[in-house]
Amino acid sequence: MDFMSPETAILVGILAPLVVAVLTPFLAVRNNWRDIAGPLGGVVTFIAALHVAADVLAGGTPTWIAAQIAPGIDLGFAVTPLGAIFGLVASGLWILAAIYSVGYMRGNHEKHQTRFAAFYAVAVHAAMAIAWSGNLLVLFIFYEILTFSTFPLVTHKDSKAARDAGRLYMSILVGTSVVLLLPAVIYVWVMTGRLDFVPGGILAGAIPDNVVPWLLAAFAFGVGKAALMPIHRWLPAAMVAPTPVSALLHAVAVVKAGVFTILMVVVYIFGIDFLHASGGGTWLVWLASFTIIASSCVAITKDDLKARLAYSTISQLSYIVLGAAIATQVAAEGAALHIVMHAAGKITLFFVAGAIYVQAHITKISDLDGYGRDMPWLFGAFFLGALSIIGIPPLGGSWSKFYLMVGAVDAGLLLVLAVLGISSLLNIYYLLDPVARAFFKPKHKDVKIDRHPLVVVPPVITAVMSVLLFFFVDAFAVLARLMSG
């Protein structure tokens, strides 16, 4: 497995999706070639990510410098343990998402499939670059590119609704990043003269304590993709896009990049001990808790399956922000693990939602009654994914929720325990409700189901992955522990 040095692994990991994106228009002459390129690129990227993760596990930090943007900052990549985790998640799930989107697009006879596949690959490229970015400026650069490359995906249908959603998507994401995130990044640069990621943080002592909450607020609200409560509206609006895009948005790239950025900032820029000592993060703890509870309640009211999953994602993202805000070692590890667990669980749910739409054209949860027996595999996968997100033991999700709870106790925030408990109860209700309807309620709407194996296989695989993650979590756990040096 060592024919590639870590540096070339970074290069391959970042450029492979770009190569796929560039080749797709030329391969479009024959649909099959174009559709194979996506998964193939995914496999190559995943292998590169494995290499990088192996090197990071061995204690190294592979770096690769391209150019020098400004004194003290260069356009380069350096993989942190947290970056390795996100890299694995993004590339791994891209393979399945690519296969799934081929099945979905063909099943639904969508048009512009070439443009869709090309921008899909560019989005993953941006996600990989964010995962392995060398410093905060490179991270910001690819964060913006991710926004602009996912815009054509969100407005794929070219309908009026799609364009309004696109406009909201752009205004919130670009607005928050330009007005809040960029000055925060530059403020750090001016105050400390450097922007690279250092375990234990670079701000300790560089900025006065009373500035910490404001700077954290600039980062928290600057990263629109983390969908904290006031700036979450773009996420449900982006549900108008085809399901593979929602899967990409929710599990593989966009929101993950958001919370990943917040976690990187807390761990590598502020430093966990400095943030805990200065107490700058307490307001964020309560905001994240509020977001968890509020979005879970809204999710219950949603009858449309994808909208409900969207609000569930908003609350799950705040789990990770909560872990970062508690600012203790274990809580941060829990947040890192939750990135992985939530990705696997939520992508399963979205794959199932898309598959149901492709095969039976049902979007409303109330119409799902009695279809359990007709689509057993799909609802089985949905059940496993839901359990993982709720955090029931045999599934991976339980680990991250457990770490978060221990972190909260460490920080002495018992109220957070109550928040996590309530949200688990709410999760149980709104995630298992569709499954219960499908298996136990009589069918009241009969629809012809046409089989598309390509959309059924990926959700089953990711469901099994959620289970496996429970047993083989140690690789990710070690990476998470390495995170804070």
Next chain:
Amino acid sequence: MSIASIIANLPALVVVIPLLLAPIAALIPISGAAWLVAVIGSGGALVSAFLLQGAVSNGSSFSYHLGSWPPPWGIEFVVDSASALTVLIMAALAFVATLFARKALPAEINEKDIGKAYSAWLLACGGLAGLVMTGDAFNLFVFLEISALSSVILIALGAGTDRRALVAGYNYLIIGAVGATFYVIGVGFIYAVTGSLNMADLAARIPDVQQDTVIMVGFGFMVAGILVKAAIFPVHIWLPAAYAYAPSAVSALLAAIATKASLYVLARILFTMFAGVPDVTALALEWVLIPLAIAGIFTGTILAIYENDIKKLLAYSSVAQIGYIALAFGIASTAGVAAGFIHIGNHAVIKGGMFLAVGGYFLALRSRVSLSAMTGLGRRMPITTTGFLICGLSLIGLPLTAGFISKLYLVRALIAEDMIIVMILVLVSSALSVAYLWKIVEILWQRPEGEEAPLHGGEAPALYIPLWILAIANLWLGVAPTPLVDSANRAAMHLVGGL
């Protein structure tokens, strides 16, 4: 004409080559030949400017005495890292615009007038280069008028397609003449008190004159005149009409370099001539330049959002971008002035590219390019539109483009001087600028076919190759900006030095 004498006379050549080729171009009736003369003129100026920038790249500066009369009596051309950088940017953009003009000018101007058009074109390029190079206050007025009058002629030539170009030219003439005369009155006051016209000599004499009223009045008149020529907020009214109705090649030339020269002159007045009386300049910076710049940024952006004609929209956005440069100079710290020079370079490349793209649309559509006429152009003219998009993304400052670098350094300068409110205003306005660019992008790509203006002949390489030169320059300055950033820093160090 030995090589040594050419090298020795480079500072003069940058200005003389275009100026002397102008009468020759006027005599040539064939449009191809006249264009060739224009290319030789702007190309020669570009080569000389490039060599000059090389000569001062180590931070040194030297002066060139016209007619070998030593200053303070004779007229002196000053070549330092600041003036060499500005002249190089202007010469490069002028050359690219001249390449674009080959097919663009004959399509909009009567065949017989082409020679005279190129003559005015060369006069404008030479005049603007002289404006930046000269070290003599009155000689600066002469170059100011040369470039202004030739720009008026170029704008009025747009009458072939839209008769409002004549009124736009007329208004620019009146307002420009009043501005230039204000400048001359200022020079008169300063000359009456100090007795010298050479800028370096003035910088030495002004502090020990200390008759505050006369210095203050002279300074006020000079800065007011230059503000008019640089189209800074309240006196920018001539700019939108001038850029909108001028022929497309002329809009590209003027948008890219015309106001930059006046902005550079503003910096020289503030930071070299009146460096000796810091309290006078500080007053002007804090209470005049910065507020006007911010007001200009917001009016420009907001008016651009509601504008329907694409060239007027880009003109309003130019007013906003000029506001950014003026704001950067207003900060008056080395980081601020460096940010100003960086944005002079980046904005020239961005706005030049966008106007070239709009020129390409105009020549394909054969009618005024309003937003409704541009529906669905993204599919029918892919090459031009992608170039336009790259320059557009650079305008709003997407990372990995030139615009991002200038925004980065401007915000950094603002934070270093902890002008936090100004920084927030700048960021909000740059977020607003996303609004009007997105309006265009949506129309270009996403509007369904249906009611689309007819195309006369698709995209001609002669039109989109210059555009792509600038688009690639945008990306290049975005990824590896060190050459521009270093020379801008040297220029700032030279101008503001220990400040």
Next chain:
Amino acid sequence: MRDNPVLRTAAKILFAPIIVFGLYVQFHGDYSPGGGFQAGVIIAAAFILHGLIFGLEAGRRLVPEWLNLAMLAAGVLIYGGVGVAGMALDGLYLDYNVLLPDPSAGQHVGIILVEFGVGLTVTSVMLALFHAFAGFSEDRFADKPEDTAGGGSQ
């Protein structure tokens, strides 16, 4: 005004002296007040007087448009040429000292040539302005097919 005998004869008589006086002012510029600008205007006045009295067509026959434009360009090129000559002889731009071995004679030649160039240009500009404004007619710009928009917008 063409058929008024008094004006015709006066114009005929005055034409030559004005030109001579103009040339005097031109070439005595460095000893007494004078020089290119003033001389150019005086000589142009003679041609304009002729144009006024004998009509525009006669004026244009005397100095056709292409000659007018050529003289204008020639004047500027003479001025620039002296400057470039200075550069060619290893001096700086517009450096008169190097034009002749003896610097003061060089200055002398330089200033006379430059003033001559200026005189030529100013004469032809004033004449071109006169013909442009006097000869301007709106119907040339009305909707006539393919007419030159030229005119003297110089």
Next chain:
Amino acid sequence: MDLVATITANWNYLIVILLMMGGLFIVISQNNMVKKLVGLAIFQTSVFLFYITVGKVAGGTAPILMSYGKAAYSNPLPHVLILTAIVVGVATTALGLALVLRIHAAFGSIEDDEVLAMKADAGMPRSKRSRSSDPDGSDPDGGDPA
């Protein structure tokens, strides 16, 4: 020094200011384009006067080296500067008048407000325009410059 003495001492500067502000006022207030140009010319002439006044040395003669007797000479530099400024003024006025003629040909009027109010011609370039200028004036009677 009391007011009257200051006025008599530098009455020429007062004239300069009078002309300058008068010219500027005309440029701003007048609607007619030609009158604007006249105002501009007055404004520029005031600058010429200003430079000459600054250059005058009390009792100095013309700065020409005829004989070595006379000691005081007026300063020649302002005169040379103003020579250039006059040429610039002529060029500006000539160009302005040429534009006014073309505006009148294109718009049929040279009053600022009327011209601005007129809707622009469809802006079709010459080669596309139909030759027949229809009487009902869909094509403004001034016609579009060829």
